[in-house]
Amino acid sequence: MNATIANDLFRQSIRDYHRTDNVDTPIDNLYPADAIESLLYQKNWIDTVQWHLEDIIRSPTIRPDELVGVKRRIDQSNQDRTDMVEQIDGWFFDQFRTISPKSGARLNSETPAWLLDRMSILQLKLYHFREQTERPDAPDEHRLKAQFKLNVLLEQEQDLAQCFDELMGDIRNGDRYMKVYRQMKMYNDPTLNPVLYGQPAQRQP
Template identity: 55%
Template sequence: MRTADWIPIFQQSISDYHQTDQVDTPVQNPFTKGSLEFLMYEKNWIDTVQWHLEDIIRDPQIDPVQALAIKRRIDSSNQHRTDMVEYIDSWFLQQFSSVPVTDDASFNTESPAWAIDRLSILELKIYHMQQEATRPDASEVHRAACSAKLDILLTQRNDLSAAIDQLLSDIVAGKKYMKVYKQMKMYNDESLNPVLYQQKK
């Protein structure tokens, strides 16, 4: 369980998506359902589709009706993304459930899956910055600026990967422990969002 195993899965998901580059392309996860590899592919596919939905909605010429539909789709995707992160954290929690915790073990502010969420999105940034750094119709200034940004993103990948690997090693060694806190998003809940529940009165 190391980031070196997951980054290629993220890259495969991104590459598979760009075979069509269409947000409605059905996911065809090549990994065994229920495996950690399956979850990592699924997670990145959600991020990849949402990345492109965010591009679409920023079109200044977009039809307002379409923009609203895309915005609601992004909201739904965000909820799906959150649910997937929490599911992956639950997977880790189950894996580590029998690990004895040391007396001085500490709690990490960020869970493994939320850190992996950042790594998945970072891989998308790297992919698209690489595209911009080599775009034939862009200016040399643009390509040079994007190449400089790409170098920073690659350094960030190394740093974040090392931090995630260290966190998981510490959990396995009992030096850190984890919990799964549900995000409890309120705006999608008809009983918690006042705009929604006041309409029922």
């Protein structure tokens, strides 16, 4: 796995989503379920759907009942995103299990999957800023500003790709090592969120 393969998978997922551009479109992941390609495709699909849910929830005409429903979908999507990152890190941990870190090897603060998370979101930014540079209904000033930001994002794409490939190489060589941390999110857990565990029992009809 390298940055080029990962970014290609992210771009494929984004293109596939925009064939319908609908947050209710079911994912069509053709990769084997246990393959890293499948995990990365699914990860970006979650990110892409959430990106558009975040657009929808900011509509000035959204009804209150719709807003609540979309907010709950975003909450669930955040949990799914975190779960996928942990699953991807688990895959990498298994790949590197037989590698013995060298004496003095450094622990990297960011795991491979959380770096891939940033790369996935960045591909979404690139896609949508590129759209803004090509908008026929937008004034030239808008397109120029979008192009400036797109250029910065393209530089960041190269930097993150380099960082990912260097991290992979360092772990393989034993110069750095990784740990898998669980995120310990609280807001979706009815035993940890005080608003949820503090609710009175529902009356039975």
